[in-house]
Amino acid sequence: MGRKLVALNETLIDFIKNQKLFFVATAMENGSVNLSPKGLDSLRVLDNNRVVWLNLTGSGNETAAHLSKTNRITIMFCAFDGPPLILRLYGKATVHHTDSSFWREHVNLFPDIAGGRQLIDVEIDLVQTSCGMGVPMMEYKNQRESLIDWAEKQGEDGLKKYWEKKNTTSFDGHSIDF
Template identity: 40%
Template structure:
């Protein structure tokens, strides 16, 4: 049976650090908009900042649904599930905040030691989640999963894009692919 917690305690913090990845779920305000769930990792890109706050380093990707939805209504959930050991799912529901690289808080947050991509140009934002509800559930229905390692594709793709297109390649990619969500909501300007 699931439980609700008052805060992210040391036990949960240690458990989070042992997971291989996490998922981020968001939805637009509009009822006809697309719900989004994004797999994220490695786990070192997620940090527990305090008992009611987590943050993760967001890198340039093919879309910007999470950013657009957070800007639209702030609602977000971070979900982790056990790959090994006892079955468990932990959900951190809250209000999200997008901190872009030009925000003075970005460097302060970055100094907390997030796992970073090889090229700094791949950094897109830091997503801060002000956690309002902490809940776990059994996870009995989740199969055993095997973590085999990190994929090199993101770093290789970024390096190639910068090599071929030049130093502004990642910002140009964002301008082309991350300006709006699939529903047309503003994401990155």
């Protein structure tokens, strides 16, 4: 059934590369736990103990708020087709904004997706697999384009205004730097 590993292996890296959806969980010492679904082509495996994902503009910015106070993070993948598997990556994360050298060095790993606001760099401390036999089988139909369409309509200036208005304070009232 479940296993704990100190690093990703090639089988798990291949599994990650084939996923259309993953979930990110963060929390401060107090307040809400944030669990957020992520899609699009927004995650890359850098090595066996490191992943980076392109955090896109959304209705909130809880992940960045939490990571600015407590850098704990969990990323979870579920097999919705093929053999059952749940994969969790536990680690510590750093937020890199669009004006950072990390952003400039790594953003080209991703397709040009409108609305990218941060790169989240995750150092993996623990890899855990579990059976996933209770996860339903689902068929991937297609990727929703609504978020990309919306971000493209905003343009760069519009996105910055949106970030200032909607993405500078967490749901719990904590400030977020941009």
